[in-house]
Amino acid sequence: MGQQEKVATSLAGAVGEEISASLAPVDAELERRYPGDPGTRQPVHTVYVPGDVFEAGTIRSWGDQALAALDEHAPDAASFARVLGLTDDLAEPVYGRVRAKLEREPIEDLRVDFEDGYGNRTDAEEDEAAARAARLIAEAYEQGTAAPYMGIRMKCMEAPVRARGIRTLDVFLSGLMEAGGLPDGLVLTLPKVTYPEQVTAMVRLLEAFEKARGLTPGRIGFEIQIETSQSILAADGTAAVARMIQAAEGRATGLHYGTFDYSACLGVSAAHQASDHPAADHAKAVMQVAAAGTGVRVSDGSTNVLPVGPTAKVHDAWRLHYGLTRRALARAYYQGWDMHPGHIPTRYAAVFAFYREGFEQAAGRLARYVNRAGGDVMDEPATAKALSGYLLRGLDCGALGNGEVARLTGLTRTDLESFSAPRRGDLTASAQ
Numbered sequence: 001m002g003q004q005e006k007v008a009t010s011l012a013g014a015v016g017e018e019i020s021a022s023l024a025p026v027d028a029e030l031e032r033r034y035p036g037d038p039g040t041r042q043p044v045h046t047v048y049v050p051g052d053v054f055e056a057g058t059i060r061s062w063g064d065q066a067l068a069a070l071d072e073h074a075p076d077a078a079s080f081a082r083v084l085g086l087t088d089d090l091a092e093p094v095y096g097r098v099r100a101k102l103e104r105e106p107i108e109d110l111r112v113d114f115e116d117g118y119g120n121r122t123d124a125e126e127d128e129a130a131a132r133a134a135r136l137i138a139e140a141y142e143q144g145t146a147a148p149y150m151g152i153r154m155k156c157m158e159a160p161v162r163a164r165g166i167r168t169l170d171v172f173l174s175g176l177m178e179a180g181g182l183p184d185g186l187v188l189t190l191p192k193v194t195y196p197e198q199v200t201a202m203v204r205l206l207e208a209f210e211k212a213r214g215l216t217p218g219r220i221g222f223e224i225q226i227e228t229s230q231s232i233l234a235a236d237g238t239a240a241v242a243r244m245i246q247a248a249e250g251r252a253t254g255l256h257y258g259t260f261d262y263s264a265c266l267g268v269s270a271a272h273q274a275s276d277h278p279a280a281d282h283a284k285a286v287m288q289v290a291a292a293g294t295g296v297r298v299s300d301g302s303t304n305v306l307p308v309g310p311t312a313k314v315h316d317a318w319r320l321h322y323g324l325t326r327r328a329l330a331r332a333y334y335q336g337w338d339m340h341p342g343h344i345p346t347r348y349a350a351v352f353a354f355y356r357e358g359f360e361q362a363a364g365r366l367a368r369y370v371n372r373a374g375g376d377v378m379d380e381p382a383t384a385k386a387l388s389g390y391l392l393r394g395l396d397c398g399a400l401g402n403g404e405v406a407r408l409t410g411l412t413r414t415d416l417e418s419f420s421a422p423r424r425g426d427l428t429a430s431a432q
Contacts, residue, residue: 033246034293037389039417041396042297043108043149044351045338046256050117051129051152056136059147063106065341069307070099073314074345083315084322084346090353098348101398106344108397109149109335112137114168115156115191116261123164130168134175141183151187153225157198166205173220177213188222189256194230196240196247203249221251223299227258229265232283242290252296255287256337259301275301275324275336284333300328302337307346318346325350334393348397355394362387363408366419370411388419 049058074080077095112133140146152172155165176182190202206220224244234240245252263273287298303324307317321343328336338347366387394400
């Protein structure tokens, strides 16, 4: 034992107490505004189905159509791998998991669309479609055939369609309540938000519904769709999207980028409207920074190039979609939109390849961090959180299995969760 050091101080205890007292309002503000990730599962995609097309068998139909596309255009792992450029070691694990996912859970998040995908109908038609959507979604949850997340996209809060959007939301939510209550996986999407005041109006609307139905205040959350330039940069030069998150008063669950409306708003020509356009990158970067730490998730948009027609054309569309999805994942946009059944094989292929190709490295780094074993990378607690989050996302979507993660890390799912924000509930359906 060496010589014991003499510890000297100069400040009275009251100094620290005074500083803490002066920062108490900031502490409270940080906790309120930046609670961190909610710890719940984030779906890898959102599928939009027009309100007049949605049926009881829509989810199964999309899965069957996706499987049929694989059977026709990539009937085995080797052919699928050649199309997408998958390495030999990924070909079988990815292809097998894609097929299993399409059979077990083809859609993770479904939105019945009453906005652009539905158009303007008579009030009677839209009332009927909204009531029908509520009944079918309630039945799906009751029968165990629902996607983990389901809901509607209403019309926006702009004057010409505001009353119709409010009524559709009321009809839909009331229908769910009459059928037994709001499902845990309920998600609502408010599109074309331009001013924070429109978000505040949505909050007041949901408060009124909760009060009318005796629900717990704050029970209903919603996504904010970013589709206009004004939602990124307000007239006064501020980032309006950050103010929208605050205007949601804790109800905002996601920011969804609208590829084509936003591109058109900026004057991008139709041929260049895509999620990898510089204008799209800028908007999503602002969204990402505004949402960081707030518990609000960011979602990428979609591609409008459909994998239909002869095999060569389908393969081209698959390569495009796969590349855009991989690009988004590398930029920490873990969710996107899929507009056609033919998109979901490449959605899952991209997601599964992303998690499987980095799995061993991430598991090894986390195991060394936990065991203080050192190595060629010096990881910190924040990185350990990122590593565990990566593995948890892989488990949630089915890219990884609990058993293989435990073998390489020596950690249980509960252990992984302890590195990141508390995870409320477990909707995991991971393959073993």
